[in-house]
Amino acid sequence: MVEKADQVFVLLQHWLVSFLPAVLQPAAAVLLSVIAIVCVFPGLFALTTVFERKGLGRIQNRLGPNRVGPLGLFQPVADGIKALIKEDIVPLSANTLVHFLAPLSLVVAVFMEFAVLPMGRNMVLADMDAGLLFFFSMSVSTELSVFMAGWSSHNKYSLLGAMRAVAQMISYEIILLLSSVAVVMTAGSLSLVKIVDAQNHYSGVLPNWYIFTPWGLAAFVMYAIAATAETNRSPFDLPEGESELVAGYHTEYSGFKFALFFLGEYLAMFSISGLGTTLFLGGWSAPFSFLTWIPSWIWFFGKVMISIFVFIWMRGTLPRLRQDQLMNFAWKFVLPFTLLDLLVTALWRFMGEGWLRWVVSTVILAGAYVLMGRLAMYKEHFAPRKYRYAE
Amino acid sequence: MLGEGILKGMAETAKNFAGSFVSAERLTTVQYPEQRIPTMENARVFPFLVYDGPEWQAGLRCVACQICEKECPPKCIYIEKSSDKKPDYAGKQQFYPAKFDIDISVCMSCQICVEVCPFEAIKMDTQFELATDDRFGGLLLDRQQLAKSNEYYHSIHPTEAAGVDGRLAEEKAKVEAKAKAAAEAAAAKAAAAAAPAAKPEGGQA
Amino acid sequence: MGIMFYLIAAITLAGALAAMTLKHLVHAALAVTVAFGGLALFFLDLDAQFAGFAQILIYIGAVAILIVFAILLTRGSELPKDGVFSRTWFAGLAIAAGIFAVLGWAVLASAKALPSETATPAVTVHDIGVALMGRYVLPLEIVALLLTAATIGAVIVALHEKERTR
Numbered sequence: 024m025v026e027k028a029d030q031v032f033v034l035l036q037h038w039l040v041s042f043l044p045a046v047l048q049p050a051a052a053v054l055l056s057v058i059a060i061v062c063v064f065p066g067l068f069a070l071t072t073v074f075e076r077k078g079l080g081r082i083q084n085r086l087g088p089n090r091v092g093p094l095g096l097f098q099p100v101a102d103g104i105k106a107l108i109k110e111d112i113v114p115l116s117a118n119t120l121v122h123f124l125a126p127l128s129l130v131v132a133v134f135m136e137f138a139v140l141p142m143g144r145n146m147v148l149a150d151m152d153a154g155l156l157f158f159f160s161m162s163v164s165t166e167l168s169v170f171m172a173g174w175s176s177h178n179k180y181s182l183l184g185a186m187r188a189v190a191q192m193i194s195y196e197i198i199l200l201l202s203s204v205a206v207v208m209t210a211g212s213l214s215l216v217k218i219v220d221a222q223n224h225y226s227g228v229l230p231n232w233y234i235f236t237p238w239g240l241a242a243f244v245m246y247a248i249a250a251t252a253e254t255n256r257s258p259f260d261l262p263e264g265e266s267e268l269v270a271g272y273h274t275e276y277s278g279f280k281f282a283l284f285f286l287g288e289y290l291a292m293f294s295i296s297g298l299g300t301t302l303f304l305g306g307w308s309a310p311f312s313f314l315t316w317i318p319s320w321i322w323f324f325g326k327v328m329i330s331i332f333v334f335i336w337m338r339g340t341l342p343r344l345r346q347d348q349l350m351n352f353a354w355k356f357v358l359p360f361t362l363l364d365l366l367v368t369a370l371w372r373f374m375g376e377g378w379l380r381w382v383v384s385t386v387i388l389a390g391a392y393v394l395m396g397r398l399a400m401y402k403e404h405f406a407p408r409k410y411r412y413a414e
Numbered sequence: 415m416l417g418e419g420i421l422k423g424m425a426e427t428a429k430n431f432a433g434s435f436v437s438a439e440r441l442t443t444v445q446y447p448e449q450r451i452p453t454m455e456n457a458r459v460f461p462f463l464v465y466d467g468p469e470w471q472a473g474l475r476c477v478a479c480q481i482c483e484k485e486c487p488p489k490c491i492y493i494e495k496s497s498d499k500k501p502d503y504a505g506k507q508q509f510y511p512a513k514f515d516i517d518i519s520v521c522m523s524c525q526i527c528v529e530v531c532p533f534e535a536i537k538m539d540t541q542f543e544l545a546t547d548d549r550f551g552g553l554l555l556d557r558q559q560l561a562k563s564n565e566y567y568h569s570i571h572p573t574e575a576a577g578v579d580g581r582l583a584e585e586k587a588k589v590e591a592k593a594k595a596a597a598e599a600a601a602a603k604a605a606a607a608a609a610p611a612a613k614p615e616g617g618q619a
Numbered sequence: 620m621g622i623m624f625y626l627i628a629a630i631t632l633a634g635a636l637a638a639m640t641l642k643h644l645v646h647a648a649l650a651v652t653v654a655f656g657g658l659a660l661f662f663l664d665l666d667a668q669f670a671g672f673a674q675i676l677i678y679i680g681a682v683a684i685l686i687v688f689a690i691l692l693t694r695g696s697e698l699p700k701d702g703v704f705s706r707t708w709f710a711g712l713a714i715a716a717g718i719f720a721v722l723g724w725a726v727l728a729s730a731k732a733l734p735s736e737t738a739t740p741a742v743t744v745h746d747i748g749v750a751l752m753g754r755y756v757l758p759l760e761i762v763a764l765l766l767t768a769a770t771i772g773a774v775i776v777a778l779h780e781k782e783r784t785r
Contacts, residue, residue, distance in 0.1 A: 078431070081430070081431050081434040081435070082427045082430050082431045082434075083430070084430055084434060084440050084441060084442060085441060085442060085443045086441060086443040086445075089445075118643075118645075118646075121645075121646070121649065151668060152668050152743055152744055153668040153669050153672050153744050156668075156669065156672040156673065156676065156744075157668075157672050159672075159676055160672045160673075160675035160676040160679075160680065161675075162680075163675070163676055163679065163680025163681070164675065164679055164680065166680060166684060167652065167679060167680070167683060167684060167687075170684065170687055171649070174645060174687075174691070182691075186688075186691070189684060189688075193681070193684065196680070211745075212744075212745070213744050336424060336427060336428070336431075337424070339427050340420075340423045340424050340426070340427040341420065341423065392416070393415065393416075395416075396415055396416030396417070397416075399416065400416065
């Protein structure tokens with residue numbers, strides 16, 4: 024019974040595919056998985072928009088939207104209808120082909136990222152040997168779409184926003200990759216399915232997730248920072264800074280194309296949270312060994328939704344970072360720390376089991392963090408402002 | 415330590431989030447139109463005409479002096495004087511407006527008409543939900559729509575209305591005192607005129 | 620050499636031709652990105668997953684963006700005044716044909732050396748990693764040194780400009 028609940032979607036897929044002749048069955052299976060992904064994640068996106076607005080509202084001591092439907096839950100329907108019936112304005116001097124292709128290529132690249140995420144036991148669309156690399160290649164294709172969007176609008180502010188967005192995304196892409204390399208080093212494979220399998224063991228009651236190791240925790244924190252910057256979320260949302268650049272690189276987009284950019288941003292958030300849970304939080308494995316009777320896909324989506332909630336929480340709390348502050352933070356603080364984390368991971372692997380490796384890793388990482396923190400604050404890069412006027 | 419501020423901030427917002435479900439006074443949202451914030455006494459939107467007593471046509475304080483029409487900066491008031499007179503609050507015969515139109519799409523709520531009115535006839539209302547889909551006459555208020563009772567004026571601007579009532583009562587008292595003095599003087603004159611007329615009559619017989 | 624090869628070849632050639640003939644430089648840069656994508660598809664068709672995805676990651680994700688930044692930060696975004704074809708097109712065509720002939724001869728000669736219709740060896744990422752760190756570690760370290768030198772050089776060039784403008 025527990026097995027069936029866990030594999031209910033796989034069994035459903037097999038049952039639906041069995042109606043077709045054997046020649047068409049593999050293609051039909053893949054098609055069904057694709058349809059499932061295309062239906063589930065935009066549905067989650069719709070729910071996330073309303074939960075974000077209500078969550079931000081409650082964080083700011085006010086109610087969110089509560090008029091459309093019970094508790095405002097049909098708000099995305101209203102938003103969708105509005106986006107669809109709005110006039111599609113394309114600036115006269117804009118490069119029409121590139122202007123049209125930019126949101127399309129963004130959404131296509133982001134949807135491809137979902138193909139390698141294992142959403143439950145045996146529930147991955149494409150079990151590739153180099154799955155992580157595929158994920159990151161799709162992730163960098165979104166940078167090019169952002170640039171295309173900003174440049175084709177023929178608008179100085181859009182171009183500025185696009186350049187800033189691309190610079191930010193490239194810097195934090197490196198941090199994303201390097202923090203994932205720590206996990207790859209330990210798991211020994213680039214395949215996400217194997218990474219989850221490596222974390223699916225329990226020592227006693229507690230799971231073997233990588234976040235519960237010193238290097239894993241450090242890598243997870245840096246991955247979270249880089250993920251927030253990759254998807255242009257607050258506090259790194261200068262490219263779409265609503266108070267500075269109107270809407271940055273998607274200023275000149277209206278109606279459905281804007282909705283596509285919005286969809287692309289939220290789907291990127293989902294996929295990067297999905298990758299984060301796969302790499303660090305054990306993917307679809309349960310947190311305690313006595314909870315394995317709950318289906319695996321519930322754990323996966325639960326962890327992804329908790330990550331989304333943390334994204335929303337950070338958005339409601341932190342002020343926006345300036346472009347130079349953002350870049351300094353990436354190159355001068357997080358990147359050296361990532362390299363140190365790689366060294367510590369290697370130390371962890373080669374020291375063998377026992378308490379010694381825990382102590383050494385924790386001491387090195389915590390010591391480096393405190394040292395670099397004090398160094399940065401001594402040079403007054405991150406300390407609270409003491410002067411009243413800007414220099 | 416680095417990152418301490420971020421964690422403190424996130425704890426604060428978490429408290430806000432959790433508290434918003436538990437304590438009602440945290441949420442400052444007023445769910446318009448089911449709930450409304452009561453307007454303050456000094457609020458002003460568009461003018462209205464005050465009338466005393468139960469009948470609006472008989473008790474209208476406005477005497478069609480047309481001062482507000484002349485002083486209005488965007489010229490949104492249109493007055494037509496009547497040809498006959500009717501008694502006002504102190505009993506004196508006064509003209510009254512046959513037509514009094516205010517175009518509230520033009521009115522800029524400057525309150526100059528209220529300040530210059532010598533008869534305390536036009537005051538500022540506080541109703542703002544006046545949106546209409548009638549493009550041509552919906553925002554042109556005529557005499558009947560503008561006339562509102564003194565009790566209504568008391569309900570929206572209590573201290574102001576009390577002050578106005580006091581002033582009007584004083585005026586009325588003064589007028590009545592003058593009338594009484596005039597009546598007494600007239601009676602004394604009549605008595606003095608009657609007394610010498612009675613004396614020669616008495617002298618002849 | 621099935622239908623996939625010809626399809627991917629068509630995409631790559633179309634991208635490359637568009638990159639040569641388009642007047643607007645940014646359009647040409649985006650067309651060359653399509654050509655890069657075509658090359659990545661070739662790698663994937665040959666089951667070389669690591670090479671294919673690394674191609675997308677590096678070429679489309681970094682090199683294309685670099686080209687585009689370079690075009691925008693210089694005055695390359697102005698349209699060329701006298702068309703895309705230079706006056707020395709014949710010499711260029713001859714040199715390109717010569718290089719193509721040499722490369723083609725090299726490929727065909729090596730293909731004759733290998734027996735055809737053998738199963739391609741299944742190379743996993745693990746094998747590539749082991750080879751890079753084992754047999755090819757010297758070229759790897761030399762490339763790393765080269766990249767470090769390039770990075771330091773870029774920082775120095777940028778630093779110098781900052782001092783001059785102050």
